[in-house]
Amino acid sequence: MEDVAERAGVSAMTVSRVLNTPEKVRPDTRARVLEAVRELGYRPNQAARSLVTGRSGTLGVVSFDTTLYGPASTLYGIERAARGEEYLITIVSLTALNRRSIGDAVDRLRAQSVEGVVIVAPHESAVDGLRSLPADLPVVVVGAREGLPVPVAAVDQEAGAVRAVRHLLSLGHRTVWHLSGPPDWIDAAGRIAGWRSALEAEGRPVPDPLPGDWSARSGYEHGLRLARDPEVTAVFAANDHMAMGVLRAMREAGRRVPEDVSVVGFDDVPEAGYLWPLLTTVRQNFGEVGRLAFELLLERIDGGAENRYRLVEPELVVRESTGPRAG
Amino acid sequence: MEDVAERAGVSAMTVSRVLNTPEKVRPDTRARVLEAVRELGYRPNQAARSLVTGRSGTLGVVSFDTTLYGPASTLYGIERAARGEEYLITIVSLTALNRRSIGDAVDRLRAQSVEGVVIVAPHESAVDGLRSLPADLPVVVVGAREGLPVPVAAVDQEAGAVRAVRHLLSLGHRTVWHLSGPPDWIDAAGRIAGWRSALEAEGRPVPDPLPGDWSARSGYEHGLRLARDPEVTAVFAANDHMAMGVLRAMREAGRRVPEDVSVVGFDDVPEAGYLWPLLTTVRQNFGEVGRLAFELLLERIDGGAENRYRLVEPELVVRESTGPRAG
DNA sequence: GAGCCGATTGTTAGCGTTATCACAAAGGAA
DNA sequence: TTCCTTTGTGATAACGCTAACAATCGGCTC
Numbered sequence: 001m002e003d004v005a006e007r008a009g010v011s012a013m014t015v016s017r018v019l020n021t022p023e024k025v026r027p028d029t030r031a032r033v034l035e036a037v038r039e040l041g042y043r044p045n046q047a048a049r050s051l052v053t054g055r056s057g058t059l060g061v062v063s064f065d066t067t068l069y070g071p072a073s074t075l076y077g078i079e080r081a082a083r084g085e086e087y088l089i090t091i092v093s094l095t096a097l098n099r100r101s102i103g104d105a106v107d108r109l110r111a112q113s114v115e116g117v118v119i120v121a122p123h124e125s126a127v128d129g130l131r132s133l134p135a136d137l138p139v140v141v142v143g144a145r146e147g148l149p150v151p152v153a154a155v156d157q158e159a160g161a162v163r164a165v166r167h168l169l170s171l172g173h174r175t176v177w178h179l180s181g182p183p184d185w186i187d188a189a190g191r192i193a194g195w196r197s198a199l200e201a202e203g204r205p206v207p208d209p210l211p212g213d214w215s216a217r218s219g220y221e222h223g224l225r226l227a228r229d230p231e232v233t234a235v236f237a238a239n240d241h242m243a244m245g246v247l248r249a250m251r252e253a254g255r256r257v258p259e260d261v262s263v264v265g266f267d268d269v270p271e272a273g274y275l276w277p278l279l280t281t282v283r284q285n286f287g288e289v290g291r292l293a294f295e296l297l298l299e300r301i302d303g304g305a306e307n308r309y310r311l312v313e314p315e316l317v318v319r320e321s322t323g324p325r326a327g
Numbered sequence: 328m329e330d331v332a333e334r335a336g337v338s339a340m341t342v343s344r345v346l347n348t349p350e351k352v353r354p355d356t357r358a359r360v361l362e363a364v365r366e367l368g369y370r371p372n373q374a375a376r377s378l379v380t381g382r383s384g385t386l387g388v389v390s391f392d393t394t395l396y397g398p399a400s401t402l403y404g405i406e407r408a409a410r411g412e413e414y415l416i417t418i419v420s421l422t423a424l425n426r427r428s429i430g431d432a433v434d435r436l437r438a439q440s441v442e443g444v445v446i447v448a449p450h451e452s453a454v455d456g457l458r459s460l461p462a463d464l465p466v467v468v469v470g471a472r473e474g475l476p477v478p479v480a481a482v483d484q485e486a487g488a489v490r491a492v493r494h495l496l497s498l499g500h501r502t503v504w505h506l507s508g509p510p511d512w513i514d515a516a517g518r519i520a521g522w523r524s525a526l527e528a529e530g531r532p533v534p535d536p537l538p539g540d541w542s543a544r545s546g547y548e549h550g551l552r553l554a555r556d557p558e559v560t561a562v563f564a565a566n567d568h569m570a571m572g573v574l575r576a577m578r579e580a581g582r583r584v585p586e587d588v589s590v591v592g593f594d595d596v597p598e599a600g601y602l603w604p605l606l607t608t609v610r611q612n613f614g615e616v617g618r619l620a621f622e623l624l625l626e627r628i629d630g631g632a633e634n635r636y637r638l639v640e641p642e643l644v645v646r647e648s649t650g651p652r653a654g
Numbered sequence: 655g656a657g658c659c660g661a662t663t664g665t666t667a668g669c670g671t672t673a674t675c676a677c678a679a680a681g682g683a684a
Numbered sequence: 685t686t687c688c689t690t691t692g693t694g695a696t697a698a699c700g701c702t703a704a705c706a707a708t709c710g711g712c713t714c
Contacts, residue, residue: 046439047377048700052669072399090417112373216601243603274543274571337695375670378699
C-alpha cells in the first residue's frame with residue numbers, strides 16, 4: 001500500500017480512501033491511485049483491515065449435512081445473496097446434533113471473526129443448542145419454529161401439507177394416510193400438523209401417522225402395509241424419497257398408481273420429475289429461504305433487534321402420481 | 328490477551344506461547360495461563376494473528392453448482408478433512424464457466440487471504456481458466472485430467488466405464504450402447520474413452536455414442552429411440568439421471584428391464600437404490616476425492632512442488648437393472 | 655483583504671498478535 | 685569459583701490497515 005501511495009504521489013491514507021470511500025477523493029487523484037493499484041497489482045490485506053475495523057466480510061453457515069438436497073440448496077441461496085453484498089461464506093458441518101456440537105461449530109467460526117452465523121439445523125435438539133449461544137454474535141436460524149430468541153427463516157411446512165391434503169381430498173379421496181418424518185425434525189412436525197388440520201377442517205377421519213425416517217426403505221416398508229388395506233386410496237409422504245418407497249411397494253403389491261392409490265411427496269427433489277409415475281409433490285424453494293436468512297442476518301448485523309419469523313410458501317406440483325378416487 | 332497475561336501474572340508473550348507452542352512453557356506457568364484463559368473466556372483474534380503470521384487458517388473452495396450431488400459430496404469431504412487440521416472452508420460458487428469467472432472467484436478468496444484453493448469444476452473450459460491462475464497461490468483441482476500445472480484429485484472415470492461395460496459383456500450382451508454426457512465435461516469424455524476401449528478390447532462393434540446433457544429428459548428421448556431397435560440389449564448411461572430416463576422410455580416402449588434390456592448408470596446417487604428396478608451403477612466416492620484434494624493442497628501449502636495426479640477407484644454396484652441377455 | 659467555509663489530503667496512533675532478540679536463572683563442566 | 689549452556693520469560697517492534705483529528709487550499713463573504 002505504501003508503494004502504491006508513493007507511485008501515485010499521495011499518502012497511504014488517500015489510497016485507503018480511494019478503496020473505501022471513493023467519493024471523498026478528487027476524481028483525478030482517484031484515477032492516479034487506481035492506475036497505481038492496477039500497475040502494482042495491489043490487493044488490500046483483509047486481515048489488517050478486519051483487525052482495525054472489526055469487520056471480516058465473512059459470514060458463517062453451520063449445517064448438519066450439506067450433501068442433502070435441502071441444506072445444499074439453502075447454502076447455495078445464502079452464498080448467492082451474500083455475494084451481492086460482498087460477503088464470503090465459511091461453512092462448518094455438524095458431526096452430531098447436540099448442544100455441544102453446535103456450540104463448537106459456532107466457536108470455530110467466531111475464532112475466525114465471522115460477522116454473523118446462519119444455522120441450518122431443522123431439529124428440535126438443535127433448537128436446544130440455540131438457547132446457549134453467545135449473545136454478542138448475530139445469529140439467524142433456518143427451518144426452526146417460531147418463538148426462538150433469534151430471527152428465523154423457513155418454509156411454511158404446515159401450508160405445504162395442507163395443500164397436499166386438500167389436493168387429494170378434492171380428487172374424491174375419503175381421507176389421507178400420512179407417512180411422517182422422524183419426530184425430532186421440526187419439518188416433520190409441521191407436516192403432521194398441516195395434514196391433521198386439513199383433514200379435521202373437512203371432518204375427515206384422521207388415521208395414525210406412520211413414523212418413517214425419510215428413507216425410501218421406510219417408505220417401502222410402510223407402503224407394503226398400506227397396500228394391503230383396500231381402504232387406503234391416498235398417501236401423503238413427508239418427503240419424496242419415502243414417496244418413492246411407497247410407489248415401489250404399491251407396484252409390488254399390484255396396486256396401480258394413480259388409478260388405485262394416489263401418492264404425494266414433499267420437497268420436489270430434482271429426480272421427482274423423472275420417476276415413473278412422475279411424482280406429485282410439494283416444492284420447497286430452498287434458495288429463497290437462504291436468501292431470506294441472509295437478509296435477516298444482515299439486518300441483525302446492522303443492529304436490528306427484532307426476531308422476525310419469515311416464511312416461504314411452498315408450491316404444490318401436480319404430476320402423475322395422483323388421480324381421482326376409483327369407483 | 329493483556330488481561331489474561333495480567334491475571335496469570337505473566338507477559339502477553341507468554342500467553343501467546345502457551346497457545347501456540349505449549350511445550351516451550353513450564354507446566355505450572357502453562358496451567359496458570361490456561362486457567363486465566365478459561366476464566367476470562369479469552370479467544371485469540373484470528374485477524375491479528377494472520378496479520379503477523381501471514382496464515383489465515385482458511386482454505387477456499389471454488390465450485391460450479393454445490394447443489395449437485397457430486398460437488399456437494401466433494402465439498403463435504405474437503406470440509407471434514409480440513410476440520411481435522413484446524414482449517415476452515417470458505418466457498419465461492421461459479422456463476423459461469425469461463426476463465427473470467429474462475430479468476431474472479433479466486434481473487435475474492437485471495438482477498439480474504441485464504442492459504443490455498445481447491446477448484447471443483449470438471450469442465451474443459453474450466454481447465455483453460457487454470458492456466459492463468461496466480462502462481463503464488465497454492466491451488467488443487469478436482470476432476471480435471473492429467474497434465475495440468477497443478478495437482479489433481481479425481482475419480483478414475485475410465486476405469487469405472489470399463490467396469491460397467493465388462494459387467495454387461497459378461498452377461499452375454501453382444502455390445503453396449505452409450506449415452507454420453509455433454510462434450511465439455513471431462514468426466515463425460517473419460518466415460519466415453521473407457522466404454523470404447525472396453526468394447527475394442529473384446530473386439531466388439533462400437534456404436535456411435537448418443538450425446539445427452541445429464542438430464543433424465545435426454546435419457547428418456549434417446550431411450551425411446553434405442554427401445555425401437557431390437558439389437559439394443561445393453562445401455563450404459565453416463566449418469567444415473569439419464570439412466571432413469573432410459574428406464575422410463577423402455578417401460579413405455581414395452582421393453583422389460585432387465586429381461587429385455589440391461590441398463591447401467593453412473594454416480595450411485597442416493598435414490599438409485601430406491602428406483603424400480605433398482606439401478607445397477609458405478610459408485611464414485613466423492614468424499615474420498617475431497618479428502619485427497621485437501622491432502623494435496625496441504626502438501627502444496629507446505630512447499631511441495633510436485634503436481635501429483637491422484638485417482639480414486641470407482642466401484643460397480645450390481646442391482647436389478649442388469650441381467651443376462653435374453654435368448 | 656481578513657476571515658471563514660467546505661473540500662481534500664496528510665499525520666498520528668493504534669487494532670491484537672507474534673518474531674526477534676535480550677535477559678535472568680539454573681545447571682554443568684573446567 | 686568461573687564460564688558456558690540451556691531453559692524460560694520479557695520487552696520491543698513490526699504486520700497492513702483505518703479512525704480521528706490536523707493541516708492545507710481554494711473560493712467566498714463582507
